[in-house]
Amino acid sequence: MFAAVASGNPLQLSTEVPNSNGLQHTIVLSSTKPKTYSHITLFILPNVTFPENFIATVYFKLSPTEDFQLFGYLATEKPSAIFKVRLANADPRRQATADSGDGLGEIDMEDEDVAEGTSNGLHNISELIIGISIEPREQGMATMQQWKQQQQAMKASNSSLVLSRPGASRGISTVGQLASVYPVLTQQLAAKIVQHAYNYLSGFLDSSGNVSIKRFDSWWEKFRSRLANDATFLDEVTSN
Incomplete structure (x- = not known):
């Protein structure tokens, strides 16, 4: 039903998760090339008729032991989304740093675990797991709205700690x-x-x-x- 492609890597299709009350589909972007890519494109396959009264919320994590984190959604009016991978050097937290309501989210991959896989100053992401949950539109959009409010609160909190530049x-x-x-x-x-x-x-x-x-x-x-x-x-x- 879904597919994803990372910059410089082949297209990978989603796999259904049987007997799941949460995520119904996953896509594992594994190490076919050193992961120094900067964008991931996720989309609904062209031959799939996606129900208008549902949306597909999108989650990411870097390993099977981590918790999924929400980063955006797909729907009939937005059948694709591009997520930017930001390999920051300064912030040791992994978090969404941009509103993905317009189809562009940003994933901060920097933390101590990822830093151990660096090569020539660039991070090699060995595996990135995308989770997709198909939810009733009203429920899914409520989840997205709550997530956006959390991101705005986080940005406001972070900006209060940053000194403004002259001008x-x-x-x-x-x-x-x-x-x-x-x-x-x-x-x-x-x-x-x-x-x-x-x-x-x-x-x-x-x-x-x-x-x-x-x-x-x-x-x-x-x-x-x-x-x-x-x-x-x-x-x-x-x-x-």
């Missing part, structure tokens, strides 16, 4: 917005960058007063690296 309260997310809010500082920043480039490149002028583009590329790489490490060096840039 975030003003909604600054682009260079143009930055220049509009801080026009003088933006002009000063541009002048500092241009002066820094001039100071560096002027040491490589040829007899005609030209500079090879390779010298510019070299300056840009060094500038970006230094900017990432300590941007305060720009305060010391002066004209020669």
